Amino acid sequence: MLGPLQPLVDMVTSPLFLMIALFPGLTSIAIIGALLGWLERKVTARVQLRIGPLYASPAGGILQMFADLIKLSFKELFVPENSDAFFFIMAPTTGLVIGAALVGLIPFAPGLQIANIEVGLPAFLAIITLSPSLVLLAGWSANSKFPFIGGLRALFQQTAYEIPLWLSALGVIMMAGTLNLAQIVAAQSTGWFIIPQALGAFIFLVTSVAEMERLPFDLPEAESEIMMGWQAEYPGVLFLAAQGPGFVKLYAFSALFTTIYLGGFLGPSLLPPLFWMLSKTLVVIVLIMLLRSTFPRVRLDQLLRAGWTTLLTLAIVNIGITYLLVVGLPTF
Amino acid sequence: MVAQGIPEIGAYIGFLFVSTVALIIVLRLLITPRDPRPTPEKKKPFESGQIAVGPGRTRFIIQYYPYLLMFVVYDVIAMFLFAWGLNLRALGEAGSLPVLVFIIVLLIPLGYALHLANHRENW
Amino acid sequence: MTDLLFLAFAAVTIGAAILAIEARDLVYGAAALGIAFLGVAGLFFLLDAAYVGWFQIAVYIGAVVVLILFTVMLVGPRMGEAPLGLKRVSLLAAILVSLLLGMTGALANATAFPGQDSCGSGCDLYLLSTSLLKNYGVQLEFVSLVMAAAVIGALALSKTDRGQ
Numbered sequence: 229m230l231g232p233l234q235p236l237v238d239m240v241t242s243p244l245f246l247m248i249a250l251f252p253g254l255t256s257i258a259i260i261g262a263l264l265g266w267l268e269r270k271v272t273a274r275v276q277l278r279i280g281p282l283y284a285s286p287a288g289g290i291l292q293m294f295a296d297l298i299k300l301s302f303k304e305l306f307v308p309e310n311s312d313a314f315f316f317i318m319a320p321t322t323g324l325v326i327g328a329a330l331v332g333l334i335p336f337a338p339g340l341q342i343a344n345i346e347v348g349l350p351a352f353l354a355i356i357t358l359s360p361s362l363v364l365l366a367g368w369s370a371n372s373k374f375p376f377i378g379g380l381r382a383l384f385q386q387t388a389y390e391i392p393l394w395l396s397a398l399g400v401i402m403m404a405g406t407l408n409l410a411q412i413v414a415a416q417s418t419g420w421f422i423i424p425q426a427l428g429a430f431i432f433l434v435t436s437v438a439e440m441e442r443l444p445f446d447l448p449e450a451e452s453e454i455m456m457g458w459q460a461e462y463p464g465v466l467f468l469a470a471q472g473p474g475f476v477k478l479y480a481f482s483a484l485f486t487t488i489y490l491g492g493f494l495g496p497s498l499l500p501p502l503f504w505m506l507s508k509t510l511v512v513i514v515l516i517m518l519l520r521s522t523f524p525r526v527r528l529d530q531l532l533r534a535g536w537t538t539l540l541t542l543a544i545v546n547i548g549i550t551y552l553l554v555v556g557l558p559t560f
Numbered sequence: 561m562v563a564q565g566i567p568e569i570g571a572y573i574g575f576l577f578v579s580t581v582a583l584i585i586v587l588r589l590l591i592t593p594r595d596p597r598p599t600p601e602k603k604k605p606f607e608s609g610q611i612a613v614g615p616g617r618t619r620f621i622i623q624y625y626p627y628l629l630m631f632v633v634y635d636v637i638a639m640f641l642f643a644w645g646l647n648l649r650a651l652g653e654a655g656s657l658p659v660l661v662f663i664i665v666l667l668i669p670l671g672y673a674l675h676l677a678n679h680r681e682n683w
Numbered sequence: 684m685t686d687l688l689f690l691a692f693a694a695v696t697i698g699a700a701i702l703a704i705e706a707r708d709l710v711y712g713a714a715a716l717g718i719a720f721l722g723v724a725g726l727f728f729l730l731d732a733a734y735v736g737w738f739q740i741a742v743y744i745g746a747v748v749v750l751i752l753f754t755v756m757l758v759g760p761r762m763g764e765a766p767l768g769l770k771r772v773s774l775l776a777a778i779l780v781s782l783l784l785g786m787t788g789a790l791a792n793a794t795a796f797p798g799q800d801s802c803g804s805g806c807d808l809y810l811l812s813t814s815l816l817k818n819y820g821v822q823l824e825f826v827s828l829v830m831a832a833a834v835i836g837a838l839a840l841s842k843t844d845r846g847q
Contacts, residue, residue, distance in 0.1 A: 384624045387631040390635075405649050
C-alpha cells in the first residue's frame with residue numbers, strides 16, 4: 229500500500245522496535261531516569277523534613293528534572309585545557325549506552341523483554357564490569373586532580389564490590405538452575421527467592437548500591453570532599469551524560485533485584501504482570517533512596533576492606549547455605 | 561551455526577549506541593551556544609576558585625593495586641562457579657565434589673587476605 | 684550473513700589490535716585492546732558460545748583492560764617514540780611471525796580435531812557444565828591452585844610495597 233516505504237513501516241511497527249524505542253526501551257528509560265531524579269530529591273527532602281522540588285508544576289514539582297535538562301542543554305560545552313577530549317566525551321556517552329543495555333535485559337512482563345538471551349544474568353553482570361574502566365577513563369581524561377582521584381576511587385570501589393555481586397547472584401542461579409532471567413522469574417512461582425536467599429539478597433543489595441556509587445558509597449563523587457569527583461569537570465549536556473547513567477543503573481539494578489529475588493512480574497492475576505513488576509521495583513528504588521538519607525559516607529579503606537573481606541566471606545557462606553538447601557547435607 | 565539471539569541483540573546494541581551518540585551530538589550542536597566571551601579561565605581545571613598547581617594526574621592510590629589483581633582472579637573464578645551452579649540439581653553431590661575442592665583451595669588466599677587485613681598498616 | 688558478521692568481527696579485532704600496538708598514547712592503546720577483545724567476544728557469539736562470549740567481556744574487558752589502563756596511567760601519559768629504532772629487526776620479526784602463523788594454520792588444517800560433542804542446535808550449557816566437572820575435574824583443581832597462587836602473590840606484593 230505504501231509501496232517502497234512498506235518495509236520501513238513494518239520495521240517501525242514491529243514489536244521489537246516498539247519495545248526498543250518506547251517501553252522498556254529508550255524513551256521510557258529517559259523518562260524514568262528523569263523521574264527518578266525527581267523522586268530522589270523528594271524522598272531525601274521528606275526524610276530531612278523539607279519539601280523538595282515544588283514549583284515546577286503540576287504536581288509537587290514533578291517536571292523539575294525536565295527543567296534541569298533544558299537548562300543544562302543551554303549551557304556552554306567546553307573541554308578543559310590539556311584534557312583528552314576523546315575520552316572526556318566518549319566515556320560518559322558509553323556509560324549511557326551501558327545503562328540502557330542493562331534495562332534491555334530485564335523481563336518486565338511475559339514477552340516484554342527486549343533481549344531474552346539464554347545467559348541473561350551473566351550478561352547483565354558482564355555489562356556492569358565495563359563500568360569501572362569507563363569511570364577511570366572519564367576521571368583520567370579531565371587532567372585535573374579531583375576528577376582523577378575520584379576516578380581512581382570509583383575504580384577500586386567498583387572492582388571491590390563486583391565479586392560479591394557475582395557470587396550472590398550465583399546463589400540465585402544455584403536455586404533456579406538456569407541463567408535465563410525470564411526462566412528465573414518463572415522458577416519463583418513456588419516462592420520468591422528472597423526467602424531462602426536472604427543473605428544473598430542482602431549482599432546483592434549492598435554491592436549494587438556500591439556499584440552505583442550511591443550513598444553511603446558515593447566516595448568517588450563525594451560532593452563535600454572532592455567536588456563531584458570524576459564528574460567535576462563535566463559541563464552542560466555532558467554532565468547529564470555523567471549523571472544520567474547513575475539513575476538508569478538505579479532503575480536497572482532495582483529491576484534486576486526484583487527479577488531475581490522478588491519474583492519479577494509474578495503476582496495475583498487480578499492486576500497485570502507489568503504492574504507488579506513496576507511496583508516491586510519502585511519499592512526497591514525507594515528503599516535504596518532511603519539508604520542515602522540514613523547512612524554516612526564510608527571511608528575508602530574501610531569500604532575496600534569491607535568489600536574484600538566481610539562481603540566476600542558472606543557471599544561464600546551464602547553459596548554454602550544454598551548448596552545445602554539444593555543438594556542436601558553431604559553424605560560422607 | 562549462528563546463535564539464535566545474535567541478530568536481535570546485535571541490532572539492539574547497535575541501535576542503542578548509534579542513537580545515544582547521535583542524540584548527544586545533535587543536542588550539543590543545536591542547542592549549545594557558541595562561546596561569546598572566551599577567556600582562558602574557563603578552561604582551567606576547577607578547584608573552587610583556587611588556582612591549580614601541579615600536574616593534573618597526581619596522587620596515585622597505588623597501595624590498593626593488589627585488589628585489582630585479586631579482582632581479575634576472582635572474576636575468572638566466578639566463571640567456573642557459574643558453570644557449576646547452573647547445573648547443581650543434575651550434578652548433585654558427586655558432581656560438585658571438584659568444585660567443593662576448588663572453593664576450599666580458594667579459601668586459603670581469602671583467609672590470608674583476612675589475616676593481612678587485621679594488620680591495618682599493611683593495607 | 685554469518686560470513687559478513689565474521690568478517691566484521693575479525694576486521695574489528697585485527698584493526699583494534701594493530702591500533703593497540705601502534706598507538707602513541709598508551710591509554711588509547713589500552714582502549715583499542717578493549718575493542719579488540721570485544722571483537723573476540725563477537726567471534727565467540729558467532730560460534731554460539733554465548734556464555735564464553737559474555738565472560739570474555741567480563742574478564743578481559745572488565746578486568747584485564749582495567750588493570751592495563753591503571754598500569755599505563757601509572758607509568759606516564761606518553762611513551763613517545765619506539766624506544767629502539769628497530770626498523771631492520773621489525774622486518775625480520777614480521778617474516779618470522781608470518782612463517783609461524785602460516786605453519787600453525789597449515790597444522791590446524793591438517794589435524795583431525797575430535798568432532799563436536801553432539802552439540803546439535805547450539806551447545807547446551809548444561810552439557811558444558813557436566814562435561815567440565817565430570818571429565819575435567821582434575822584440571823579444574825590445577826586451575827584453582829594456579830589462581831590461589833596468583834592471589835597470594837598479589838597479596839604478598841602489597842606487603843613489600845609498604846617498605847618504601
